[in-house]
Amino acid sequence: MEHSSTLTPPAERLEWAKRAVAVTFLANGMAFGSWASRTPAVKAVLHLDASGLGLLLICISIGSLTALPLSGPLVHLVGAGRAVLVSAAAEVSGFGVAAAGLSASRVELTGAGLVLAGLGIGTWDVAMNVEGAAVERWLGRSVMSRFHAGWSLGSVAGAGLGAVCAGIGVGVATQLVVTAVLIAVLAAVGASRYLAFEPHPQRSEPGRSKALLGAGWRDRRTLFIGLMVLAFAFTEGVANDWMAVAVVDGFDSSDAVGAIGFGCFVVAMTLTRLVGGSALDRWGRLVVLRSSVFVAAAGVLVVVTSPFLVLAMAGGLLWGVGTALGFPTGMSAAADDVPRAAIQVSVVSSIGYTAFLAGPPLVGFLGDAFGIRNALYVVLAALVLGLVTTAHARPLPDGMR
Structure with missing residues (x-):
């Protein structure tokens, strides 16, 4: 590092x-x-x-x-x-x-x-x-x-x-x-x-860090990892900002019930992060990341389409499980190239964190037009981006570290 x-x-x-x-x-x-x-x-x-x-x-x-x-x-x-x-x-x-x-x-x-x-x-x-x-x-x-x-x-x-x-x-x-x-x-x-x-x-050396930073922004693998992190960050950020609102508005529930719905997502995400390292060690980044995309997508679909509140809560759990490992695994992948780790982590973070800034207002605008639950379909588009970019998180060969 x-x-x-x-x-x-x-x-x-x-x-x-x-x-x-x-x-x-x-x-x-x-x-x-x-x-x-x-x-x-x-x-x-x-x-x-x-x-x-x-x-x-x-x-x-x-x-x-x-x-x-x-x-x-x-x-x-x-x-x-x-x-x-x-x-x-x-x-x-x-x-x-x-x-x-x-x-x-x-x-x-x-x-x-x-x-x-x-x-x-x-x-x-x-x-x-x-x-x-x-x-x-x-x-x-x-x-x-x-x-x-x-x-x-x-x-x-x-x-x-x-x-x-x-x-x-x-x-x-x-x-x-x-x-x-x-x-x-x-x-x-x-x-x-x-x-x-x-x-x-x-x-x-004068200009050394600047040169490395420029190289980081030109590195194809780093940019694709950044897009993958952006997809997972968007998926996480939308749940953070809109899960409770979707439960309250979609099921005419109280604020307390909305908080429980958000809590389902947070608890599932946190617990998955606590135990997710074992899954990564056993099956590798690509299997875990691709599986995460499908689990998150299933959770989003359940939250959006379920006519029953209890099923929507279960969807929130799936959403949290599927979201949990994308961001931290992306940080690990960005740091694979040891001499340039700090530069590449900053590039990936810069790309990924734009999702936290752009995600909430985008869903808000869509929610005004189509309803909050329907607006959550946009998360599926982000997950497609996450799926097609996961291959770039493959660990670098030892000789390239």
Whole structure:
């Protein structure tokens, strides 16, 4: 990965590094969950309507998408551990600025803080995925999906923190400050246990990272992996944003039932990520990815066409199982080419994350025209793209790593 030594780290060191990566995934997810759980409070504090809140939420995406192409050269130059620390500092600072904006009821200051936090989130994402792929390679078994399960668990923990704070009357600005302190501590602890970064003289050559980044965007395999990740990210993002709405509107159910429908998806996805490494080791990437596409498609079809709520819930479970392994496996595949791992992970992330920005409004527009459940058919088109690009996730031969 971004570790130039060919000597295998000691087993104990690898175990600590694996735990450290899990901690940083969890912390990153916690930050997201803590913020996302209080968006109704943000809307009220800043006196925003739905469209105004939507524009504010895009600020994080703008920051993240700006950071993703730049984060690869940063990780390549300074290593994943230092990049996590830099990105955590940006995210913590961003939350602090956003908290100040909320306290003063200033939308523009809150938005500026969220852009800064988004810059940190995007860089952090690439750095921890690069480190996770390095640990996975040295361990000789698939563990990336478990790291991504840690992110999901962290988001649940962050949402729990938000629920507790809301329940006891803690303001959203105060909660953001508490969250910033927590993720700063977790990032520092996790990054300190990352595998040692061994700088190479060529890394600091003028234009070296820029040249590698350009090569990454011209690499056919990397671009196709990016499209595969985009397909799975779109499939996941649509469920995150619209599963609950589809249950409520499609079956005239309560918000609580809609939350249960979304919960079916999240629980299935998280559990599959926890155990998915064994499936990848046993059957390989291609079999697992192609099977995932068909399982996800079956789940979407059940959610869209079922006349019964209980079957739609079961469809949500299938949707979660089918979605779970695409994104983390794509990150592992992007990092196969060890010398260029950081660059290629940043390229794949840049392509994949556009789905999280474009997916929600696309489904919203289609939902206005055809109904939310019918709008979900668009996910099948994304899954076709995922199916035809899975071949490019095949592991590289040892001689090409």
